[in-house]
Amino acid sequence: MAELDDIIHQPLRLKIMAALNSLPGAAGLEFSRLKKLTGATDGNLGAHIETLAKAGYVSVDKAFVGKKPQTTVTATAAGRGAFARHVATLQEIIAGRQV
Amino acid sequence: MIDSKQAAEALADIDDMVHRVRQSRVYDLASQMMILWGGLVFAANFATWLWPHQGYYFWIAVYILGIAGSFAISGSNRSSSGVRSFDARMLIAFLMFIAFGFFCSLVLGHFTPRQQGAFWTIYFMLFYALAGLWFGRAFIVIAAAITVLTLVGYFFVTGDTFLPWMAVVNGGGLIVGGLWMRRS
Numbered sequence: 001m002a003e004l005d006d007i008i009h010q011p012l013r014l015k016i017m018a019a020l021n022s023l024p025g026a027a028g029l030e031f032s033r034l035k036k037l038t039g040a041t042d043g044n045l046g047a048h049i050e051t052l053a054k055a056g057y058v059s060v061d062k063a064f065v066g067k068k069p070q071t072t073v074t075a076t077a078a079g080r081g082a083f084a085r086h087v088a089t090l091q092e093i094i095a096g097r098q099v
Numbered sequence: 100m101i102d103s104k105q106a107a108e109a110l111a112d113i114d115d116m117v118h119r120v121r122q123s124r125v126y127d128l129a130s131q132m133m134i135l136w137g138g139l140v141f142a143a144n145f146a147t148w149l150w151p152h153q154g155y156y157f158w159i160a161v162y163i164l165g166i167a168g169s170f171a172i173s174g175s176n177r178s179s180s181g182v183r184s185f186d187a188r189m190l191i192a193f194l195m196f197i198a199f200g201f202f203c204s205l206v207l208g209h210f211t212p213r214q215q216g217a218f219w220t221i222y223f224m225l226f227y228a229l230a231g232l233w234f235g236r237a238f239i240v241i242a243a244a245i246t247v248l249t250l251v252g253y254f255f256v257t258g259d260t261f262l263p264w265m266a267v268v269n270g271g272g273l274i275v276g277g278l279w280m281r282r283s
Contacts, residue, residue, distance in 0.1 A: 004100070004101065009109070011112065014109060014112060014113065015112060015116050018112070018113040018116035018117060019116050019117075019119070019120045022116070022117040022120045022121065023120065029120075033123065036123075037116065037119050037120060037123060038116075087110070087113065090106040090109050090110050091106075091110070093100075093101065093102070093103055093106035094103045094106050094107055094110070096103065
């Protein structure tokens with residue numbers, strides 16, 4: 001029986017993973033864009049990204065564009081796999097195969 | 100473990116986020132294109148106002164530069180997102196769109212320069228409004244605002260000042276709309 005992924009299941013982390021997983025290939029999202037999409041605060045978003053990064057579900061790249069620092073968050077292959085399994089489990093619960 | 104209602108809510112959150120990301124990427128790309136075309140249209144209207152006999156050359160240059168710029172923006176977008184947005188099929192659609200506009204304004208209609216200025220702007224804004232039905236209401240808001248201001252100019256701005264009016268309304272409107280869309 002598949003189980004929900006506790007790391008992904010938290011509402012904000014679910015949104016972050018959903019956003020990153022919807023991107024093609026190795027594309028990522030800038031921190032500011034992710035903040036706008038999720039409606040989270042800087043601190044809250046940063047903390048949850050760190051949790052996902054520690055689990056190996058996202059990678060965080062920091063670079064300078066001109067003089068401005070830019071943080072890009074990208075879903076890893078492990079993160080995409082975990083997210084797909086999590087979604088499959090949610091669908092199983094809805095279908096009544098798990099209670 | 101969660102129940103089926105909570106699971107359905109989680110899936111709805113995922114769908115909502117996928118929709119937001121998709122719209123955000125469309126807006127980001129569209130904003131770059133709008134700013135490009137807005138700048139070109141702004142310059143061409145002013146140039147036509149200053150040198151009216153060379154007007155056709157300016158507008159041919161606008162289309163060539165606009166199409167080349169759209170390809171460049173699309174290529175740049177592809178390198179970061181992996182998706183090509185302005186491809187050969189889009190180019191053909193764009194050329195058909197322009198050809199139909201020329202057919203209406205020069206073959207069927209014999210429009211005056213003033214009528215041409217209003218027609219092409221409203222015609223392009225129709226395209227934006229239609230795009231808005233699929234890609235987000237910002238397109239519709241921008242199209243409606245520019246169309247209304249174009250009609251105000253057509254009916255109430257007299258003489259040569261119509262071209263500077265159109266530079267601000269059409270060119271400036273696209274630039275402001277593009278910047279607004281980027282922030283949306």
